[in-house]
Amino acid sequence: ENAWADTEFSCKWANKTLKDAVGEVDHFALFCDNLTSQVSNDFKSDVSKLSGVCWFGLPNATDLWQPVDAGYAELLKKLVTQKFHSWLDSEDNSDRWYGNTDPFSAKERRILITNWAGEAYEKLISPEYNDFRWRLWQKTGCLITADGSDDSKIQPEGLTDYKVPEPCIFIEASAEAPISNEVEQA
Secondary structure (H helix, E strand, O other): OOOOOOHHHHHHHHHHHHHHHHOOOOOEEEEEOOOOOOOOHHHHHHHHHOOEEEEEOOOOOHHHHOHHHOOHHHHHHHHHHHHHHHHHOOHHHHHHHOOOOOOOOHHHHHHHHHHHHHHHHHHHOOHHHHHHHHHHHHHOOOOOOOOOOOHHHOOOOOOOOOOOOOOOOOOOOOOOOOOEOOOOOO
């Protein structure tokens, strides 16, 4: 019902992909975006069994707290568009694309678009964009530190004068850690 990640799929992902990614870490936070499957008790329990806690961002505001929605996807789309326009500069390509001569089949169009997307992605992950990608993680708070250093770099889009709350100081670890920060709505 929600996108393509139902609860069964999300639990399988947690028990395979996430499990391999977190390895033997003591504790971790998994930032989730409130899909029905992610707020399910089964999914939260599977993450908890891996020593993780699900941390839910504001619903319908992923542009504030997810790097991909805070500019990464937008730039990727622009780079794909640049590749497309550059390709269209050839008169032969343009004539075929617009169906003037020997039009492309749907399969050929999908292959071309996939190639442009791949080329755009390669550019976006190049060293030229290292600072951009790092900044997205900083501004959304995904690189937050436990001691509060660099909190001033957390600047969610559209929230002027945003201040990160002071870090919590815990005297000792608790075995009763929550498995999520989900707030039940009335």
